[in-house]
Amino acid sequence: NAGVMQNPRHLVRRRGQEARLRCSPMKGHSHVYWYRQLPEEGLKFMVYLQKENIIDESGMPKERFSAEFPKEGPSILRIQQVVRGDSAAYFCASSTGDREKLFFGSGTQLSVL
Amino acid sequence: GESVGLHLPTLSVQEGDNSIINCAYSNSASDYFIWYKQESGKGPQFIIDIRSNMDKRQGQRVTVLLNKTVKHLSLQIAATQPGDSAVYFCAENIGGYSTLTFGKGTMLLVSP
Numbered sequence: 001n002a003g004v005m006q007n008p009r010h011l012v013r014r015r016g017q018e019a020r021l022r023c024s025p026m027k028g029h030s031h032v033y034w035y036r037q038l039p040e041e042g043l044k045f046m047v048y049l050q051k052e053n054i055i056d057e058s059g060m061p062k063e064r065f066s067a068e069f070p071k072e073g074p075s076i077l078r079i080q081q082v083v084r085g086d087s088a089a090y091f092c093a094s095s096t097g098d099r100e101k102l103f104f105g106s107g108t109q110l111s112v113l
Numbered sequence: 114g115e116s117v118g119l120h121l122p123t124l125s126v127q128e129g130d131n132s133i134i135n136c137a138y139s140n141s142a143s144d145y146f147i148w149y150k151q152e153s154g155k156g157p158q159f160i161i162d163i164r165s166n167m168d169k170r171q172g173q174r175v176t177v178l179l180n181k182t183v184k185h186l187s188l189q190i191a192a193t194q195p196g197d198s199a200v201y202f203c204a205e206n207i208g209g210y211s212t213l214t215f216g217k218g219t220m221l222l223v224s225p
Binding site: 004033035040041042043044045048056058059091093101102103104105106107 | 121147149155156157158159162202212213214215216217218
């Protein structure tokens with residue numbers, strides 16, 4: 001029973017490029033969450049999705065960031081025109097439903113040069 | 114003892130000691146709490162959870178205590194081992210849908 005799978009593990013982009021981060025939830029989980037973590041800080045909520053729906057995107061910057069969780073395939077967090085301040089670890093989590101514990105993936109470390 | 118570092122509070126203990134990690138939460142409407150352990154370079158790992166209708170919950174070597182009066186949560190680890198060294202986060206869920214809000218974390222360092 002595979003856990004939450006994220007790829008790539010490490011992603012290097014130059015300023016202005018696009019970053020696409022992928023997350024496959026645990027089997028049987030239909031709720032996906034994206035969090036961002038800066039060094040020695042806690043995780044900051046970005047967006048919560050269910051299949052084909054964005055439930056809460058209150059933590060996601062209004063510009064350049066978008067997320068989707070299509071009917072088929074992984075959830076994608078997309079960052080357009082990346083800037084150095086986007087450098088962080090991005091974690092995906094999944095759950096079976098509302099108000100259940102979240103299981104996290106190993107994260108994608110994004111480095112913007 | 115416990116000290117405040119540049120970024121993360123740090124708790125240093127000896128192997129075999131009991132550890133207590135504390136967390137103050139902010140919202141009196143929070144009714145579900147989770148402790149996570151995060152090792153360097155890895156994602157947070159679920160340890161134990163507790164709902165607000167309980168004051169205490171025990172797992173294997175871990176106990177979570179919830180004091181709703183003072184909005185305080187603690188994680189007790191019995192017979193701490195070097196493998197317990199990690200950053201520990203408390204997270205709270207504020208009603209409605211399950212968007213967890215994480216605290217800043219406490220680094221636990223266990224010396225052999």
